[in-house]
Amino acid sequence: MKVKAVLLSIAFFIFISPNADSQDYVNSAQLAKTEQWRALLHINMQTEGSALESYVDDANFFLASDGNTNPENELLATIAALKVQDDIQCKFPARTSFLLENIEGLAKEVVPFHCQEYKDWRKKLNTSKVVLVFASAQLNSPSSMYGHTFLRFDPDNVEQGSTYLSYALNFGASVTEGDAGFLYAAKGLTGGYPGHFSANPYFEKIKEYNRLENRDLWEYELNLTQTEIDTMLAHVWELQGINFEYFFFDENCSFRLLELLDVARPGLYLAKNFPVTAMPLDTVRVVQEGDLITQTQYRPSILTELKAQLAMLSDEESELALALSQDIEVLNSESFIKLSKVQQQSVVDSAYRYLRYQNTFNGRPKETTRRSFLLLRRLNENKTKLVIPIEQPGRPDLGHKTAMVGFSLGQNLDKSFAEIKYRGSYHDLLDPMSGYYTGMSLNMVNLMVRLYDGGDVKLEKAELLDIVSLSARNDYFSPWSWKANISVEQQWTMDKEVLVTQGSGGGGVSYQPLENSYVFLLATGRLEFNRKLDTYASVAPGLQAGFLYYWPISTLLVDAEHYQFLFDQTQRSRVSIEQSVELGINDSIRFSANFHRVESNTHENKSFQEFKLEYRHYF
Structure with missing residues (x-):
């Protein structure tokens, strides 16, 4: 050397x-x-x-x-x-x-x-086509709510559905074992983790995202030439074992893939579009705008497939499938025997798939495994082929863009105001829904400034984080719904508005009594730092209940919230009605009415209303 x-x-x-x-x-x-x-x-x-x-x-x-x-x-x-x-x-x-x-x-x-080792690696990949893959959000995982992107390398003559032989190139952070919660978030935001590229068989990614994390996959075939593919792969080889700093919001998985595309086709300048943040969904849009995508393939998760199959069942068939998943003797019951052969096959297949889904997360209990085997044997005895139509949702890259600016006119405490709002990312419950999940809200860096009659200017809210995840329960699934919020905001205290710092959150349940609707109830808690309270820092348990309904181009949210502060006798109650209407994929208007009441044993009770009409543009 x-x-x-x-x-x-x-x-x-x-x-x-x-x-x-x-x-x-x-x-x-x-x-x-x-x-x-x-x-x-x-x-x-x-x-x-x-x-x-x-x-x-x-x-x-x-x-x-x-x-x-x-x-x-x-x-x-x-x-x-x-x-x-x-x-x-x-x-x-x-x-x-x-x-x-x-x-x-x-x-x-x-x-x-x-270079024999390099040539063997290239021969193993045998790549003739490159596909950009977007793994959609995972509702109950905050770090996965933005989605994830990686590349797939397809060999010659790959046929639809046989991409299990392909390889996936992923860029991710090397997270220290045991890091979680605040430490995980802090390191991810500040570049505390090294990032590196890794290549694995594509079927491992399907297992990770499609099956274990229940995330739909969107596959975007790219129009790279063979020469461009060769250049990209040669550079990927150069990056083996090389460390980068990893940042959740800019130098992340999506940003690194854009750099590879810039290597393959110089002059695209894809990476330059993200000087501050690089949201995976936005990077897919940039690739689309760069005229790189030729066709798109949707790969639903096993949960999406299972829900589509269960939705095909009648109420009676659904009850039988659930009972059969718990007791194999249902096969001999009168209610099952009277069904037609096609109905029986549909019930048995649904029960079998539901057991397989449960086994993915609950291990493989002996009794459950036995029922699965018996149901599979029954399916093989009856060769009736089931067709499960799965409606393809709107493409995520064709939904509204993730940054937003809003302009409002309203009235609060008999004062008129104008408000300007900026949101760094990403989507809330009432934004245009095409390409996004219903019942999901994730907002980062949300700023609101108001100008009141008379010239007063106030910071109404500076929100670092706001998450709502409404995961509906039914007979088959019982996920928890939850919310979290960290902000500085105006609150009415002792006959005046005061800028306070607060962190709040909660968990509970939600259901879908009607199609395209949610009813939810959450037990909540709030930690507030407010110089006008009897104690500067105060804790308040609370409750929140609401109803959310989606029309094709409009959304309605009605909710009520109540907090009881423990260290003084203050209570706060709020009832809100919000209606949004989509004007275009990147434009909407929103009307909101809020009714507040503040009660205290030591100060005069106060009730007031706020009305607001807002225009939003997404960019």
Whole structure:
């Protein structure tokens, strides 16, 4: 290794010395500024001078000591290494191809080296097509609510449904074992975890997302040429074992995939669209706008398939399927025997699939496994083929965009006001629903400023986080619904509005009494820091109940909330009615009416109303 280092240093010196071919030197300076070379080093094309810096945080990725900030020195060091160190061709195949193609005469000075390990890897992938995959949100996992993207590499002649032989390329954080809750969030937001690429068989991703996490997959086939695919794969090889800093909101899974597409097709500048945040859903839209997507395939999760199958059953058949999943003797009951053969098969198949779904999360209890086997045997005795139609939902990338600005006019405490609102991301319960899940709300960085009659300007709310997850219960499924909120907001206290800091949350149940509706009841709690309360920090248990209904282009939310503070005698109650109407995929209007009451043993009780009409634009 010492001999190679010395030879590399000598070659580097000779290459940049005055005796070196001047045309080569000029070419190298120009090449260092090209889109392709900057992309191979993961350097933003919009930066220059002292701002130049690679997103890669691993010294093993660079040959020059300042290669992460000086693309020209890194290019020169790579050329020098190619002349004296054969295995550089194997370590950096994409760089090697780029330099040999763009520096005249270099190929004569570099002895071709047979990189068997790299060739075996390429042969195993045998990639002729690249697919961008979006794993949709998981309702009960906050860290998964934004979705996730990765690439799939398909071999030659892959047929629809046989992509289990394909490989998936994923970029993710290496999370320290035991990290959870606040520590996990804090590290993820501040780059506390290293991130790296990993390639696995696609069927493992299907198992992880489709089956274990119940997430639908959207597969977007890309129109990359074979040459572009070869360039991307050569660069992926260069990134093996290389660490990046991982940030949840910008330098994340989606951002890294955009960088790979910029390598494959220089000039796209896809990564430049996200200087602050890179939401997976927004990155899919950028790929669509870059005219890279040729066709889309929807792959429903096992939960989506199961719910579609159960929805086909009549009430009587549904009751029988549930009973059969619990007691195999239902097969001999009169109510089951009187069904037609097709109905019996449908009931048995539904019970079997429901047991398999339960086994995915509850292990494989002996009695449950026995019932599954007996039901499977019964299915095989009757060869009636069941057709389960699954309606494809709206494509997530065609839904409303995730940032939002709103303008409102309203009245509060007999004062008129104008309000401007900004939301960094992502979606709330009343936003246009196409492409999103019903009953889900996830908002980050939500700011509201009001201008009142008379010229008073107030910060109405600065919301860091607001999550609502309404997961409906029925005879088959019993998930919990929950909410969480952290904000600074105006609250009426002692005859005046006071800016307070609060954290609140709760859990409970929700049901769907009508199609496209939710009824929910949550037990809640609130920690509030308010200088006007008897104690600066106070805790309040509470209750929230509501009704949510979706029409095709409109949504109604009626809810009521009550809090009883423990350390003083203050009570707060609120009843709200909100109706939104979609004007277009990225525009809506919303009317809201809020009725408040504040009660206290030490101060005068107060009741007031607020009415507001709001226009929202998503971008």
